[in-house]
Amino acid sequence: MTQTTPEHVRHIAKLARLALTDEEVARYAADLSAILAYAEQLQEVETDHIPPTASVLPLRNVLREDIPRPGLDQEDALANAPLRQDGYFQVPAVLEEQA
Amino acid sequence: MSELPQTLYESRVWLRSGRITAVELTEAYLERIHEQEPQIHAYLHVAEEQALAQARLADERRAAGEDTPLLGVPLAIKDIITVQGMPATAGSRILEGFMPPYEATVIRKLREQGAVFLGKTNTDEFAMGWSTENSAYGITRNPWALDRVPGGSSGGSAAAVAAGEAVAALGTDTGGSVRQPASWTHTVGLRPTYGRVSRFGVIAFASSLDQVGPMTRDVRDNAILLEAIAGHDPKDSTTFPDPVPPYSRMLEGGIRGLRLGLPREYLTEDMHPGVRQATLDAVARLRDLGATVEETSLPHTRYGMPVYYLIATAEASANLARYDGIRYGYRAEAQDLMTHYVLTRGQGFGPEVKQRILLGAYALSAGYYDAYYLKAQKVRTLIRSDFDTAFATFDALVAPVAPIPAFRIGQAPTDPVALYLLDVLTLPSSLAGTPALAVPAGFVEEDGERLPVGIQFIGRPLDEATLFRIGYAFESQMSRYERQFADTDENISRPRWRGKPVT
Numbered sequence: 001m002t003q004t005t006p007e008h009v010r011h012i013a014k015l016a017r018l019a020l021t022d023e024e025v026a027r028y029a030a031d032l033s034a035i036l037a038y039a040e041q042l043q044e045v046e047t048d049h050i051p052p053t054a055s056v057l058p059l060r061n062v063l064r065e066d067i068p069r070p071g072l073d074q075e076d077a078l079a080n081a082p083l084r085q086d087g088y089f090q091v092p093a094v095l096e097e098q099a
Numbered sequence: 100m101s102e103l104p105q106t107l108y109e110s111r112v113w114l115r116s117g118r119i120t121a122v123e124l125t126e127a128y129l130e131r132i133h134e135q136e137p138q139i140h141a142y143l144h145v146a147e148e149q150a151l152a153q154a155r156l157a158d159e160r161r162a163a164g165e166d167t168p169l170l171g172v173p174l175a176i177k178d179i180i181t182v183q184g185m186p187a188t189a190g191s192r193i194l195e196g197f198m199p200p201y202e203a204t205v206i207r208k209l210r211e212q213g214a215v216f217l218g219k220t221n222t223d224e225f226a227m228g229w230s231t232e233n234s235a236y237g238i239t240r241n242p243w244a245l246d247r248v249p250g251g252s253s254g255g256s257a258a259a260v261a262a263g264e265a266v267a268a269l270g271t272d273t274g275g276s277v278r279q280p281a282s283w284t285h286t287v288g289l290r291p292t293y294g295r296v297s298r299f300g301v302i303a304f305a306s307s308l309d310q311v312g313p314m315t316r317d318v319r320d321n322a323i324l325l326e327a328i329a330g331h332d333p334k335d336s337t338t339f340p341d342p343v344p345p346y347s348r349m350l351e352g353g354i355r356g357l358r359l360g361l362p363r364e365y366l367t368e369d370m371h372p373g374v375r376q377a378t379l380d381a382v383a384r385l386r387d388l389g390a391t392v393e394e395t396s397l398p399h400t401r402y403g404m405p406v407y408y409l410i411a412t413a414e415a416s417a418n419l420a421r422y423d424g425i426r427y428g429y430r431a432e433a434q435d436l437m438t439h440y441v442l443t444r445g446q447g448f449g450p451e452v453k454q455r456i457l458l459g460a461y462a463l464s465a466g467y468y469d470a471y472y473l474k475a476q477k478v479r480t481l482i483r484s485d486f487d488t489a490f491a492t493f494d495a496l497v498a499p500v501a502p503i504p505a506f507r508i509g510q511a512p513t514d515p516v517a518l519y520l521l522d523v524l525t526l527p528s529s530l531a532g533t534p535a536l537a538v539p540a541g542f543v544e545e546d547g548e549r550l551p552v553g554i555q556f557i558g559r560p561l562d563e564a565t566l567f568r569i570g571y572a573f574e575s576q577m578s579r580y581e582r583q584f585a586d587t588d589e590n591i592s593r594p595r596w597r598g599k600p601v602t
Binding site: 004008009012013014015016017018019020024028031032034035036038039041042043045047050051052053054055056057059062064072076077079080081082083089090091092093094 | 196333339404408420425428433434437438439444453460480481514515516519531532
């Protein structure tokens, strides 16, 4: 596979919502390149007829009774919010104000 | 009377007989914490008042006739497990000040049985690390050698137990984070079978791998603690419905006739010669005890590292998407939402966590998913098959835990691949979901320092009982010299606590 370039890292960082400094971008490009180069050895393993393992558990379709129960109340849910207003989480404006 | 009980089991005997009260025991541990923490820094938060209130309650419950196994026993909890009324940081700046509105099922169970929570212990940020140096809140020192790390990520819990700052502790093990620090601090650490212990209320790193595990001074204590926390949880659909065996009453009987396998891939040429020798000594000891030990092979072992780091980071990149700076935790100031997200996460997460989020997002991204993530999941199937094959012949496997003993603070390998290879002996069993018990196996010499080294027993899924039986027999074979605890060691120059006189 190809070398992980700074542009790759910036693209992935954007997908992952991470602000990185130029120094971080350079460091992660080098480190990810080394790790992914090492991971290349997986390609030598024959896996055409091997199913993937997403979970090691033999359990499937675990169901429970659908009974209404109280959840977190509003005050508890908001208690850790860095900014709150009128019983809501406060976020930066997403929509432009109409003129 | 100038000593304290050495183990959880002994504490229980003392508490039962009235030789000590839960309040006295808790006060003694709090004093030990105050004396030693300036050197060790095992704890991120000490909950003095809550612990004493719990201890008073435990004494009342005992006076009323209760006698649950952990009634009045002071424990330390890794700060990635939520405890109501205590902050939960996961070692991360992004969770600074977070007070969980609920608590983990394992904590609820321990609380019901009357355990006392001394506080929250240091961890690598989101359990991602080898040394606890990745914590945003400072390093923890190894009680056996203060210039060295205690291992990680459950390094705070391991150091607390080793230094006698808690009777026992809980850690979490995703790729070795209970076993490796146990091995580096001469304590006993179990990674239970995936699904044996509830993960509800445990801050997620990699959901197909995370497990909570007991960290204790000996094998019996470990069995007692697993018994207390294991079992089905309606709030965690990945928990087994199978009943929890009375592990602590299944320790005796010895290991005569047991068939143990020694995977040849786990004794590598480049490992520390002292670790290699300790493993071979352990094998000889197991044979003396009547077990057969034969060489075997887990042929896909060397793929464990890349498989783990692709899968665990992919899961982490999804799990850590929740840290948005809006509902809880650190929040960066920004005018628009995108800037808010990238600055909050860019400033709130530390370097190793950001690297793993990037690696995971990369492995999952369009064009790379098949080559990395899916490929890793397929090779994971082959790694599991290795263990299935071995367990058709062997009752358990015996292996070293980490290729080197504890390294010096600030001296971790700088090459990222070398760093990730430190986990190479614990990753395959994590990927297979099998239980593994790390037990002290003596000491190695390095630069004139005597450093603890452990051995691990890897078992069939849900067969923790056999691991405890092996560990118990192995441990009782160790000499007094080899079994000593860090806080009773006369040979190491470091501050020691001698036990508060209890009268």
